[in-house]
Amino acid sequence: MKKLQLLVPYGVLILLITMLWYELFYAKPHDIPSPLIGEQVPGFSLPTLSNDTLTPLDLQHHVSLLNVFASWCSACNLEADMLMKIKNNYHVAIYGVNYKDKREDVESWLKKYGNPYRKIGDDRNGSVAIDLGVYGTPETFVISKEGKVVYRHVGALDEKSWDEIIYPLVKKYESL
């Protein structure tokens, strides 16, 4: 019993070291879980590039992706091909929120990389991004038919995250 008691401090030490080791090398402090998951998309109304408006009503009746992007964001260039592929091969509706951008810059960006979006809302001052809890570009939300947030992806979309996480989710919510 006495011997066992002597081991307790060592046990605590090892526990602490493993916890700190995990936090240091494996934890992802920049992946903040979105509290919006399971909630209705917050209300917003944005002017689009084609003098229309983009509201959460546009996102209803079909499973859609809401992608926050900017022409000045280099990670957005990386995912541009993937978004085009999603549009052309998987026919999933993608809506864009153009974050703090200039009109002429987005237009030339869309010419260069292609336009995967059905509608692009112009979030000039970034207020809708705050409403969506966005803290960087790009971020992509999966929205259900009822207009609820199902999933949020932080960072550029790639083949792996699409095949393994997002496309299965889209299929699942499409069939509901």
Add this chain to the structure above:
Amino acid sequence: MKAYRLLLRGLLCFFLSCNVYALTPSDEARYTSLIKEIRCVVCQNQNIADSNAPLANDLRQKIYTMVEQQQSDNEIKNYLTARYGEFILLNPRFSKLTVILWLFPFLAISIIFLIGTKRLFRAHRNQTPLPTHHYFVSRE
């Protein structure tokens, strides 16, 4: 000289209109203490008062207008946590999620206290009376 005066007046106007503190003193205090309690989610161990990140600037602006609209501290915090999660508050609120965080110190102190007193009593019981003790008693 006239041009110089005009320039001076222009500068003065510029600085006055750029003054963020167009709030009443109590609201101003509320705003400054609020922005110290909100985490900058981009540069995570800074509050938005200290951060120069564009998002921190936007959030300060948002909080400023919410204070201006006479929203309470709680309303503002609820607005932010509904979008960015509890993580955005530098001072975590007491909830199901943080119950261990808040109660653990008290729990640890009481456990140490219990073990300590138990040991003390045990040590006391096993002790043979000290001579000084004996002497004191015998004098009575």
